[in-house]
Amino acid sequence: MKADPQAQRRLLDLQALDTSLAQLAHKRKTLPEYAEVDRLARELSALEDERVRVQVGVDDLDRDIARLEKDIDQVRVRAAKDQQRLDDGAGPARQIEALQHELATLARRQGELEDTELELMEQRESAQGALNEVEQRLATLREKRAELERSRDEALSQIGREEEFRRSGRAPLAGDLPEDLVRLYERSREQTGLGAALLRAGRCGACRLDLNASELNRVKAAPADEVIRCEECGSIMVRTEESGL
Known part of the structure; x- marks a missing residue:
């Protein structure tokens, strides 16, 4: 030729x-932000699984505490009724003695329930702290991912501008040959x-x-x-x- x-x-x-x-x-395909965003996505997925697990624990404790509060309320209502009957002084001595015995039993039962509730509330406080910590880590990672995505998008935009500039010069050059x-x-x-x-x-x-x-x-x-x-x-x-x- x-x-x-x-x-x-x-x-x-x-x-x-x-x-x-x-x-x-090549630069577009191998931006370091791609690998870092992928790594953060995997880390976020694992952390989200942990958050769900901790949240389930908190929810379970909330249900147990609610159940105990309901049981305590029932004991209190029963004790209040017995105390009212005792205060009225109506009925034979055997019935009054039975009421006193039941009030003592209800008081012990209430104490046991309240002790158990206190233990669960302490566990719940600890679990909530763990949940707050996981959610804070999630928020931090999400913000970091958002920053990386913004950096990636800006890098892609810059590459796009450079490509457009070179293509604009290539067309007339090739056309003159x-x-x-x-x-x-x-x-x-x-x-x-x-x-x-x-x-x-x-x-x-x-x-x-x-x-x-x-x-x-x-x-x-x-x-x-x-x-x-x-x-x-x-x-x-x-x-x-x-x-x-």
Whole structure:
């Protein structure tokens, strides 16, 4: 293929833009925020499971305390009725003695229930403290995740702006080059990753291999408008004063 030497040199500018775009695409895929957000998501999931477990414990204690309060209220109501009957003084002595015995039994029962309730309330206070601590950790992690997501989105926005800037310069550059040269460049870029590279001091800038003597002689003998491709990697080798020919 023939192409004006100046057009061939401009392939290096096109390749520089494409290399920059490839680097930006890689940067987009490998932002450190992605891994950190994923890690926080797993940590949040585990912490949410812990929060549910602790919340269940608090709810169970609340139910037990409510049940005890109901039992205590029933004992109090029963004791109040017995005390009222005792205060009225009605009935035979045996009945009064029975009321006194029942009041003593109810008092012991109430004391036992209240002691149990106090123990449960202490457990509930401890469980609530644990729940508050887990919820605080959750809030902290959620805020950290939100900050990371904002940082990620800003980085993606910056990458997008840089990509748009380079694409805006690529289109007119490629449009000014011969179509067949651009097609060859694109085909080579798809196959090797680099469509064109500078031939510097007898070395291909794409594969970084020195040309052997016969290949170097072939390149030296080729007309200036001949499009030369590396025998090793297939990239277009652009010749300039740095080529060492």
